[in-house]
Amino acid sequence: MLFAWMLIIAFLAFIACMFEDLESDIGSQSNPNSQIQLAPEMGYIHRYFNKAISGEGLSYALSCTISGTIAMLILLQLESVGPKAAILAIPVGAAVGSLVHMVRSSVCHVGREAAHKRFEQPIYLDVLYGHLLPIATHNFLAVICITAIAYIQSNLGILSGVAGASNPFPLPLLCLIWGLTVGAIGSSTGDIHYGTERAFQDKPFGEGRRVVYHGQICRYADCGVRTSKDVAAFCAKFGGPATGLAFGLIVLFENWRTVIGMTLGGVAGPGWNPSLAAAWGIGIGIVIAVVLVILARAIEKWARNKYGPFVGE
Amino acid sequence: MIEALLLVLVCIIIGGLLSSLAVHLMPVGGAPAAMSTATGIATGCVMLMTGAAVTGLFTASTVASFWVTKPNVILVALSGAVGSMLMMGFTMFVGNLIYIFGAGIVPCSGRVAVDPITKDSQTEYKTPRTDGHGVPTASFVSGILGGFSGGFGGALIYVVLVSDSYAHFSVATAGIVAMGIFIANAIIAAYNIGGTIEGFHDPKFKARIRTGLTCSLIVSVLCGVIIVIAMLTGTLAGGVM
Numbered sequence: 001m002l003f004a005w006m007l008i009i010a011f012l013a014f015i016a017c018m019f020e021d022l023e024s025d026i027g028s029q030s031n032p033n034s035q036i037q038l039a040p041e042m043g044y045i046h047r048y049f050n051k052a053i054s055g056e057g058l059s060y061a062l063s064c065t066i067s068g069t070i071a072m073l074i075l076l077q078l079e080s081v082g083p084k085a086a087i088l089a090i091p092v093g094a095a096v097g098s099l100v101h102m103v104r105s106s107v108c109h110v111g112r113e114a115a116h117k118r119f120e121q122p123i124y125l126d127v128l129y130g131h132l133l134p135i136a137t138h139n140f141l142a143v144i145c146i147t148a149i150a151y152i153q154s155n156l157g158i159l160s161g162v163a164g165a166s167n168p169f170p171l172p173l174l175c176l177i178w179g180l181t182v183g184a185i186g187s188s189t190g191d192i193h194y195g196t197e198r199a200f201q202d203k204p205f206g207e208g209r210r211v212v213y214h215g216q217i218c219r220y221a222d223c224g225v226r227t228s229k230d231v232a233a234f235c236a237k238f239g240g241p242a243t244g245l246a247f248g249l250i251v252l253f254e255n256w257r258t259v260i261g262m263t264l265g266g267v268a269g270p271g272w273n274p275s276l277a278a279a280w281g282i283g284i285g286i287v288i289a290v291v292l293v294i295l296a297r298a299i300e301k302w303a304r305n306k307y308g309p310f311v312g313e
Numbered sequence: 314m315i316e317a318l319l320l321v322l323v324c325i326i327i328g329g330l331l332s333s334l335a336v337h338l339m340p341v342g343g344a345p346a347a348m349s350t351a352t353g354i355a356t357g358c359v360m361l362m363t364g365a366a367v368t369g370l371f372t373a374s375t376v377a378s379f380w381v382t383k384p385n386v387i388l389v390a391l392s393g394a395v396g397s398m399l400m401m402g403f404t405m406f407v408g409n410l411i412y413i414f415g416a417g418i419v420p421c422s423g424r425v426a427v428d429p430i431t432k433d434s435q436t437e438y439k440t441p442r443t444d445g446h447g448v449p450t451a452s453f454v455s456g457i458l459g460g461f462s463g464g465f466g467g468a469l470i471y472v473v474l475v476s477d478s479y480a481h482f483s484v485a486t487a488g489i490v491a492m493g494i495f496i497a498n499a500i501i502a503a504y505n506i507g508g509t510i511e512g513f514h515d516p517k518f519k520a521r522i523r524t525g526l527t528c529s530l531i532v533s534v535l536c537g538v539i540i541v542i543a544m545l546t547g548t549l550a551g552g553v554m
Contacts, residue, residue, distance in 0.1 A: 031347030184364025195347030206417030208349035208440035246407035274379035278388040285395030292402040309437035
């Protein structure tokens, strides 16, 4: 049962981080926002949604913590119902978290675009209205998955029937932890596909974006003028799922090595040895890290051989 | 009692120093890295390191609960270190996958001509008028070491705060306080770095690490003194949540 729950958590983590990255792409949050912000100053009037509430980690930590706090309050109110109360508590918590996120997005976009008046960047109302719902829905999916992960982890002992499997942190704190992590990963990995590729699709493929290109973003779509919704459609084909994979793998291997360690340490049995369980977890983790370094080197070598040195001016 | 107070103070200082060292070891490219204009991971130092540290903190909290009383400080701190290391490893690995397969870019350093670990030449793979792109092997290894160091520091602070042999804070309070001390050190280190850094091989690392660690020492001593006062007065002990 412990392994089954672990796989559910990993799957939820995959979904959460994928939608987190796509939501940040729709709102041009985090790193690529520097280009959307710079574009009007370079004479590139655009129809992208421009929000930079904060770094993705903090923004998602707030959304998820609001969600976790509301969910915990509902769970405490409905304690007599039992674990079934989570069916109501988690979605309601996530809905409140994403509504707050939507409010912050709208204020942020209007404020930023108003500041660009001197560069003749208009505030397109259809851009504002058209992007708020996709932002809220993508955010909702990310937050509901994180809250569900936090709920499962804080009640894993009861759900799996293995005593001592629950994480000691309360639900809101787990939401804060995973919210911070999901944002940090979404910012570190998914943004590359948007910032390097989608935002500069009219520039040569396969080279770093030179400083002179900064601000000269691609403003035209396959048909008509590009908006941030087109960015999400593009990044959903590679950047979003890859980001989801990163978080999913982290959560999977983090839980897996701990569970394997617990099993080898004689979990919930008379021969329970906590030091042995912890040592096994550490050992397995170090082996995974070494494998990652080898894989990273192999893929770098492959890219160097396949693509070759830089050609051009 | 005095022994426990001193041990908590020393562990907080060591944890703080390791957190600061970790941030300096991170290959952080910031916003330019997202546009493949700089080598490293495409996010800010604090964001990345905090994400890694809290992942380690999660595992450390689970491992600390293996013991009914008196958790093993070294094993819990090592569990946290490995957790952060894995978070960093997977993030850098998938980041490189997107650079290579999503944007057709070869990872290379912009600060050194030869990778100090693989001895591969970097200059001819670099796009002109950029500061490198992707996460080359030296930066990858540096990031892994940084994750280990930061995770160890964060988890060490957590375990001495939560252990009934030392500070005996509640689990939630210990988690929040450990995160707070860690973030304070990470922000100071980020100011010291001032932009992007590629890892231990970056000339910036050698030039700035002393200042960073000195500032971290001051911050950690201040944080440690506040914790010791809290332990003596009992304001935080037993938990406020």
